[in-house]
Amino acid sequence: MSLVRKVRRTLVVVLALVLVTAVVLAGVVIGQGRRPLPQTSGTIELAGLDGKVEVLRDAQGVPHVYADTTGDLMRAQGYVQAQDRFFEMDLRRHITAGRLAELVGEPGVETDKVVRTMGWRRVAEAELPTLDPRTRQALSAYTAGVNAWIDEHGSTASMALEYTVLDLTLPEYQVEHWTSVDSLAWLKAMAWDLRGNYDGELTRALLQGRVSDAMIEDLYPAYPTREHAPILSGSDWRPSTQERPAFTTKGEGVPLRASQARTAMTETVAAIDAVPPLLGHGEGVGSNAWAVSAERSTTGKPLLANDPHLGVTQPGIWYQMGLHCREVSDACPFDVSGYTFAGVPGVVIGHNRDIAWGLTNLGPDVTDFYLKQITDDRYLRKGRLVPLETRVERIRVAGGKTQRITVRSTGHGPILSDVVPTVAEAGEEVEVEGRSTQSYAVSLAWTALEPGRTADAIFGLNTASNFDEFRAAAQDFAVPSQNLVYADTAGHIGYQAPGRVPIRQGVGDHPPGWLPAPGWDETYDWTGYVPFEDLPWTLDPKEGLVVTANQQVTASTTPFLTTEWDHGYRSQRIHDLLLSEERVSPDKMARVQLDTHHGLAPVLVDRLLEIDLDDDFTEDARDLLRDWDDSQPSGGGSHAAAAMYFNAVWQQLVRLTFDDDLPAELPASGESVYWTAIEQLLDKPRSGWWDDRTTPGVLEGRDEILRRALVDARLELTRELGKDPTTWRWDQLHRVTFRHQVLGGDDVPGPVRRLVNGGSHPVAGGTSTVNAMAWTAPQGFGVTNAPSMRMVVDLGDLDASRWVNQTGASGHPFSDHYDDQTQAWLAGETYRWPSTRRAVEESTEETLTLVPGSTRRQ
Numbered sequence: 001m002s003l004v005r006k007v008r009r010t011l012v013v014v015l016a017l018v019l020v021t022a023v024v025l026a027g028v029v030i031g032q033g034r035r036p037l038p039q040t041s042g043t044i045e046l047a048g049l050d051g052k053v054e055v056l057r058d059a060q061g062v063p064h065v066y067a068d069t070t071g072d073l074m075r076a077q078g079y080v081q082a083q084d085r086f087f088e089m090d091l092r093r094h095i096t097a098g099r100l101a102e103l104v105g106e107p108g109v110e111t112d113k114v115v116r117t118m119g120w121r122r123v124a125e126a127e128l129p130t131l132d133p134r135t136r137q138a139l140s141a142y143t144a145g146v147n148a149w150i151d152e153h154g155s156t157a158s159m160a161l162e163y164t165v166l167d168l169t170l171p172e173y174q175v176e177h178w179t180s181v182d183s184l185a186w187l188k189a190m191a192w193d194l195r196g197n198y199d200g201e202l203t204r205a206l207l208q209g210r211v212s213d214a215m216i217e218d219l220y221p222a223y224p225t226r227e228h229a230p231i232l233s234g235s236d237w238r239p240s241t242q243e244r245p246a247f248t249t250k251g252e253g254v255p256l257r258a259s260q261a262r263t264a265m266t267e268t269v270a271a272i273d274a275v276p277p278l279l280g281h282g283e284g285v286g287s288n289a290w291a292v293s294a295e296r297s298t299t300g301k302p303l304l305a306n307d308p309h310l311g312v313t314q315p316g317i318w319y320q321m322g323l324h325c326r327e328v329s330d331a332c333p334f335d336v337s338g339y340t341f342a343g344v345p346g347v348v349i350g351h352n353r354d355i356a357w358g359l360t361n362l363g364p365d366v367t368d369f370y371l372k373q374i375t376d377d378r379y380l381r382k383g384r385l386v387p388l389e390t391r392v393e394r395i396r397v398a399g400g401k402t403q404r405i406t407v408r409s410t411g412h413g414p415i416l417s418d419v420v421p422t423v424a425e426a427g428e429e430v431e432v433e434g435r436s437t438q439s440y441a442v443s444l445a446w447t448a449l450e451p452g453r454t455a456d457a458i459f460g461l462n463t464a465s466n467f468d469e470f471r472a473a474a475q476d477f478a479v480p481s482q483n484l485v486y487a488d489t490a491g492h493i494g495y496q497a498p499g500r501v502p503i504r505q506g507v508g509d510h511p512p513g514w515l516p517a518p519g520w521d522e523t524y525d526w527t528g529y530v531p532f533e534d535l536p537w538t539l540d541p542k543e544g545l546v547v548t549a550n551q552q553v554t555a556s557t558t559p560f561l562t563t564e565w566d567h568g569y570r571s572q573r574i575h576d577l578l579l580s581e582e583r584v585s586p587d588k589m590a591r592v593q594l595d596t597h598h599g600l601a602p603v604l605v606d607r608l609l610e611i612d613l614d615d616d617f618t619e620d621a622r623d624l625l626r627d628w629d630d631s632q633p634s635g636g637g638s639h640a641a642a643a644m645y646f647n648a649v650w651q652q653l654v655r656l657t658f659d660d661d662l663p664a665e666l667p668a669s670g671e672s673v674y675w676t677a678i679e680q681l682l683d684k685p686r687s688g689w690w691d692d693r694t695t696p697g698v699l700e701g702r703d704e705i706l707r708r709a710l711v712d713a714r715l716e717l718t719r720e721l722g723k724d725p726t727t728w729r730w731d732q733l734h735r736v737t738f739r740h741q742v743l744g745g746d747d748v749p750g751p752v753r754r755l756v757n758g759g760s761h762p763v764a765g766g767t768s769t770v771n772a773m774a775w776t777a778p779q780g781f782g783v784t785n786a787p788s789m790r791m792v793v794d795l796g797d798l799d800a801s802r803w804v805n806q807t808g809a810s811g812h813p814f815s816d817h818y819d820d821q822t823q824a825w826l827a828g829e830t831y832r833w834p835s836t837r838r839a840v841e842e843s844t845e846e847t848l849t850l851v852p853g854s855t856r857r858q
Helices: 003-034 070-096 100-104 106-118 120-130 133-153 161-167 180-193 198-207 213-219 259-273 422-426 454-463 467-474 569-578 586-593 601-610 616-625 638-659 672-681 702-721 750-756 822-827 837-843
Strands: 042-046 053-057 063-067 286-292 303-311 319-325 335-340 349-352 355-361 367-375 378-381 384-387 389-395 403-410 430-432 435-446 482-488 493-496 537-539 545-548 735-738 759-762 774-776 780-787 789-794 802-805 846-852
Touching (some): 053 070, 070 100, 070 133, 106 259, 106 389, 120 133, 120 180, 133 180, 133 454, 161 750, 213 672, 259 367, 259 435, 286 482, 286 493, 303 586, 319 837, 355 467, 403 435, 467 493, 493 545, 545 569, 569 586, 569 672, 601 672, 601 702, 638 702, 638 780
Parallel strands (some): 063 319
Antiparallel strands (some): 286 303, 319 335, 335 349, 355 482, 367 378, 389 403, 430 435, 482 493, 493 537, 735 759
């Protein structure tokens, strides 16, 4: 036999072995992946039920649950959510308890340190006994349903594919039973990602002494009230305490220019960044929600739309569900459908048979940083040294050694700058009021670190039948503070700003929250919370619209909520589009959600076209802007090419204007506050922001920076997309990527990533547009936050309402419903949203019956 034939035969044998091995491995993966898929038809005995429960699922796998008692309904909700999303629930409770390292090993340690320092779970534990007894009973029933599912499955391999993969490197993990506190702790995670102005407060602190006070003011301009309408006009709502000043200022502030103080601030930034975004991060986390009155609607009844802008994950953040009492009564008051979180009972956003509601982030300033003067184990307070409160936390690490941290707390909350070990070494001795061995630290005061009753609010919204009951429920919505938009079948629309908002005074000449406060001076303490009756609200505003998109609530500064709103480009665009026609149809509501108009483009493009260019190469690209309609579409064409170039110019402009002056830890995001800043700086051609501090001895001005942005963007896109600008498309670089939170990273084998991730997709829209596919200047054009779902509720015919989720109902990668809504979401399409029993039955594909008994399948 010739050598060639021997080699060929050997290769054939090797190839055959490889193929057999691949087939076997594929069979194992498929077998393990399909093993956790839930039973969604037939009958299952569920311990603790009083009667029969039906679970009807539609073509997208969305469940509607029918029961005769609240206990049975909540028990079934817990069981069904565990069927579809238990690993996600387990991951969330590990994060919120500061026990992520027990699940994923060493990568979770830094997150655990910060969460344990804040004590999210400890707060949830204190919260549980303060809730309404009916809420506690519902939580208990929900918990029992989750635990019935856990007991039924036993081994982690039968629960989720993720456990099988993690078991390869971190074996012996055992799932614990669910608790009511696990559900409540997730509300703290919501509040963390949706809290107020901590980025701005820390950035301003670190800019002290680096740039002038006037430049800081230019970076954080006032909300443009005249150009962008607040949520409520002066005729919609007037404060009852107009004569009282919104806030007072006193004192000289804190020594933020001291190196020790700056070090503590920097370490606080690092500590905050250690917590992974669970709902999303940055100004791009927001939402759109609006309601149109019956008089402005083509249906003769109100319409309500909502699309919360949150982070992009696989599976998506929301879980669609219907909860229905077969006979609605005081004992069983639920007939509600909408979106909730896996792990949280009830429905967070949606409608019942009488009302609909949507949420957007109100974003009041509910966090304050306090600079502390520490001497050994004491801190300065009211002119004397008082002892720090301390506790020891032990962090167990899967595959590693248990770590021990000491958490230090003050009357202004936990010390966050302790979380990074280097801060203790960074504080050089300084002399303060004659005392030595003194260093600075930073503590966090945050409203969510006190027990609240947001869980009561969720159930109150679910069962409200009119605006008064809606407001009564909103009164318990402590954190995160949200804009609540309302509509009902009786023809009313309304708005309520809820939440726990602290009353305090400003630092120096600035409003509250502008800078960290001196923790040693009690005059900067919180003195209570804004009374609910003083928070803005309205019923049936004269304009026939309520539009919320994270903009300013009212032009009044009483009560003081914050200085750092989204700057209203998005909200004003929604407002203008809704008023562009005499009456608004449900289809029009859905089209508005997809609008991609760039609100800064009309101003900035004119200035860019005025800049003198001395090269045809850059001019070829700038010519794209001359006939641009300011849209940011997907696909090809001249507008898509212009959108790509404009956004690239914007990215370069943000970098060139701001980043040379800003702290490296907090670069300019390029979101709406920067739009307003640039819009105003265009009229200040010699502002210090235009000067590039990396070129000493050269004083740049506005036109030079605009010219550089045009040139640099042309060069960058040529490298990325080719020399001919007419072939560029915005969606070539502006893409949304669905990534699994645990198994989606580059450190996971490629086959697993491809299985659990949802891929990368081209999209339209952009930052601070209605179709808010946000991106940030430092990270590039990839989408960071996006509409997490879309819904339009027709109060004239609830079954004509429409909805779509970002990915799918299931968290199991081998399920048909893992990502079956993604393509519709990408295309801006929605699905029929049945809610009455007749409509739900017509859409039903599978029916599961849960009956009393031991938890087992049949």
